[in-house]
Amino acid sequence: MMKPDVVLADEPTGNLDRASSxxxxxxxxxxxxxxxxxxxxxxHDETVAARCDRILxxxxxxxxxxxxx
Numbered sequence: 001m002m003k004p005d006v007v008l009a010d011e012p013t014g015n016l017d018r019a020s021s022x023x024x025x026x027x028x029x030x031x032x033x034x035x036x037x038x039x040x041x042x043x044h045d046e047t048v049a050a051r052c053d054r055i056l057x058x059x060x061x062x063x064x065x066x067x068x069x
Contacts, residue, residue, distance in 0.1 A: 007031075009041045013048055025051055 012028070013021035025048065031037045041052060049055050057065040 003035055004037060006038045006040060009039055011043055011045075012041060013043070013045065021048070 007028075009028070013024050016024065028039050028041075029051075032039060039052075041048065043049055054068045055066070056063060
């Protein structure tokens with residue numbers, strides 16, 4: 001539990017202001033880089049998605065697109 005391989009994050013910045021969202025995303029990126037932790041983030045916020053390495057888009061429960069950054 002202390003050093004997970006994967007973390008599932010459902011709207012991790014959903015109710016945060018922009019500055020707090022940026023801090024959270026920076027911490028997630030740091031953990032990913034330093035510890036090798038992978039994050040699977042679900043979000044409706046395109047600015048959050050744009051900061052991820054890979055974006056998968058779902059509509060009506062179906063995967064409709066995938067891009068790598």
